Amino acid sequence: MQIMSSLSGAARRTSSPVLPVPTRGVLRRLVDALASGRSGLVVLALAIGAGAGGGAIVFRWLITSFTHLFSGHADYSDAGHAANPHLSALGIWFVLLTPVVAGLIYGPLVYKFAPEARGHGVPEVMYAVARNSGRIAPQVAVVKSLASALCIGSGGSVGREGPIVQIGSALGSTLGRVVGAGEDRMRLLVACGAAGGIAATFNAPLAGVFFAMELILTSFAAEGFGMIVLSSVTASVIGRAAFGNAPFLTLPPFHAAHVSQLALFAVLGIGAGIVGVAFSKILYAIEDACDWAWRWPEWARPAVGGLLLGVVLLVLPQMYGVGYPVLENAVAGKYAIGFLLVLLIGKVVATSLTIGIGGSGGVFAPSLFMGAMAGSAFGLAAQDLFGTGAGPVGSYALVGMGAVFAGAARAPITAVVILFELTGEYSIILPLMAAIVLATLTSKAITGDTIYTLKLRRRGVDLSAPAPASPFAGITVAEVMEPVPAALTATTSLSQAADALAVSRHGALPVTDADGSFLGVATARAVAEVLSEGGHDTEPVGEVLFVPKPVHADNDLAGALAELVGATPSGLPVLDETGTCLSGWITHQAVLAAVHRGPA
Template sequence: MQIMTTASDTSPRVPSRNLPLPSRRGLNRAMNALAVGRSALVVLALLVGAGAGPGAVVFRWLIKTFTQLFSGHADYSAAGHTANPHVPGLGMWFVLFTPVLAGLIYGPLVYKFAPEARGHGVPEVMYAVARKGGRIAPQVAVVKSLASALCIGSGGSVGREGPIVQIGSALGSTFGRVVGAGEDRMRLLVACGAAGGIAATFNAPLAGVFFAMELILTSFAAEGFGMIVLSSVVASVIGRAAFGNEPFLVLPAFHTSSPGQLPLFAVLGVVAGAAGVAFSKILYLIEDACDWAWRWPEWARPAVGGLLLGGLLLLLPEMYGVGYPVLGDAVAGKYAIGFLLVLLVGKIAATSLTIGIGGSGGVFAPSLFMGAMLGSAFGQIAHHVFGASAGGIGSYALIGMGAVFAGAARAPITAVVIMFELTGEYSIIVSLMAAIVLATLTSRLLTGDTIYTLKLRRRGIDLSAPAPASPFTGITVGAVMEPVPAPLPANISLSQAADSLAVSRHGALPVTDTDGSFLGVASARAVAEVLAEGGREGEPVREVLTVPKPVHADSELATALEALVTADPSGLPVVDEAGTGLSGWITHQAVLAAAHSRPVQTV
């Protein structure tokens, strides 16, 4: 069978005998149609969901495994100051060293292979969608999984949402890159991956959909909604098969029955919105302090900073990892007001320190934790002041969870949906919506940024501003392409082709059939590789062709750049609309000349 390669394929060319050239051309056109067709997009959305689901399963297993390894418990946040049974001689002091040991592993891993895996992950995905056409390096999924699982398992006080969003998004981007999807399709596949990851890891398919659309795509287009729902459903089915049909956090049943409670929930919404803003500000203040204090190699920062985190865990072990058991106890009303406030401040400090020292993890779960502490304390105060008419304390804790997240991330739809999915209790929906909307408005009044966009703005990136103008805007491929080099006949021998390629300034030449139709490109490298094997000089050149992604003369130069970047240094042929004739040749030098002769325009 004849093996065809794209321009980005660097594997050895394997000659074949059986596939006729017309079928090859038809296959190439079919693959390009697959990359952009709507029916193909449905298949890709399903595949992304099918990849994000197992990714979430593996990620949660890694967290569980590393938590058991480093602490000796399934969740050390609920274990108090007990010793690690693996090292009983250290007593409770083992928590001083677990972040250091994990930092020695994931610090160099992130530094060497995927620096974007550091931190909470969602801003990097937002930036990739808004400014990079959805392109995310495929190694991010693997590095983020290991780094975040090591960080959380060793005591890092961060959550699972940021990592799983980045992991799923990297999978979606990789799928899009493999099939040659355009930027719009690539962005959508990234959002599908994010939704699938959230849906599977939290058993919250609706929250996954709205998280992806509200925060990643920032769009609610009908086609995008449908594709993201498909991915979320598939991933959720896989997640439920692995984890069961239970929400990620099991809470007691709650309801709000008295209309008189609504003003109290409204006040809680305002307070929680301010708390969400305070969390985002403190997070980056501590990160700035860590940046200012650190003077050594970045790969060592998580390990050295882990001593500080370990000291905090020694004082307050409830901060170890995500802390869902502690959150559940707070919602159930098991803590006094003073201790709730200590836990609230402690979580802000622990999460900020974990991110500041170079840890990897999300801020969604910490914001829920803070909301539960704040809401439970508020509910107890309301109960002392107004008595039984104030209602159950747990209702305040639950609504506080959604309101603090809304204040920090300014994603009210996602906050409402995920809280509703957690409880399944419709009676709280009015109070929940009121508190979350007021938290969002309070956040907007206090700051122009969210906890996600502030990270990007500190780097000089404003996602709300128009994208910087490309120097290639308005330039077509036809305006910069060069004349077509003299093509090689398909039946010319490899030895004869080598003579022509040796004097060609491009290092590659187009190959045409007897009727003049374009078949592919023969490169000097491919011919040399085959000739080096010996005894094959008389074989026709058609056996070593590559078929690059089609570039047309009327295409925007900016859209042709991705195909050119992945091509051989010799450039790409420009084909006519039928895809069988040659119009010209585009090279890297021609693109650079176009950029040099036309200054970048600012908007």
């Protein structure tokens, strides 16, 4: 009884799962292989690609289902001022209500479970990779899927790319945390998820790869490139099995531009760069206006603001949802210049308002939409001035799509690749590259930020600046670790272990085998539970071990902290360079003492 009483206090200070020794050994080897081995990285990349592909299928199904539910059409943007057949008594006025109803659902959902799911998503992933060791809350994938699908399905004028990037990245981050991946590998797994999401939802595996490397990782390391390609290809295969092999847009054939037309495409590139920057500035100006005007609970903001969005949809139903059919009509030359400019301005306002009221969705598809409108209008004007020598209107629309995105996001490689994948025509490369490079240079000359980095800069985060110095900079685990507690052997009986644990400092002791190799940790709680459930006190303590994530003496303290956060209060064992024997013990108290002292 005295032993049990002594253990009960220590048991409250620690918790651990109880695993049989054989099972523990197999799981440990498997997790270690996934967390650090090269073959394990391949398995993780494939798994994340499969997960992102499956997530893209579910996400697109949700968008389709909610669009049918709220509008009664497969895509209301091309339906004109049509009534919802489910609510025919309301006529065309139903669009005033759909954003409100959806906002009442996703507003509280985002506010309570994942505030980072609000907005267009990519900046949050960029921040997680650059400043948060690739850590994204696992619930983001579910909340973002539902919130964005509800927003788009009810009329929100946003795209699919931001949500699917955040969904895939959350899957990658979650899997990395499950296997205990290090910081560098976590960042790579997040990028794999982003690439897989883009590849599957847009049937664009190359664009997925370059989007992840140009915008998320901002590097082109060889190993990272290979893993991202694996993830992107896997997701694309799964996406094509569900959606078919056709591109996500149906576009007319593109004909090679004559050399004399390159000057026109150059002018278009400069103009498109200005449009991209203007979109970025207006987006955040409207968001600021919404922030200034709103004085009530945040969870209600999407519903109340949905009334304003409904007014825009009532005037311009072409702004409903992503609007790909309207984009395709513009590329096909079905609209006049005046109406194209109205659609361009309408998309800027509708997308900015959707984000400003707290909606959830991407800005990639809206930038393509704006590029198609601007490019088509430019092409029609060029035909009026130069006749048939200016070339087809569709070619200007296609180049405008890539150029406006490049002007807004300043991701020229991604812009070139995705337009090439859309058309499958190599002849697009020369005018496309010329316009995109000029759009990028124009954007850079006007502003130092992109549509993604500006959101972070407004929060005081500058991704181009060095990361803030860690208070643990220059400190290694060896400098702060405590001496190894008196270890138990695997054959120590539970009664003997209970006596030792009752007087131990942290309610936990390391367990080694006969040659001193580290096996795991025995905690007061685990031993107390076994004894209280009728276990024999002569049973070996090796039957109740758990294996925490170990660290090594030469590790930076900043890196070890990420593992310590998820550890039990007893701390973590510190292993020697061989990875088998104990050289110390690191605890939360040791880290706090290091913060107080600072680097030596």
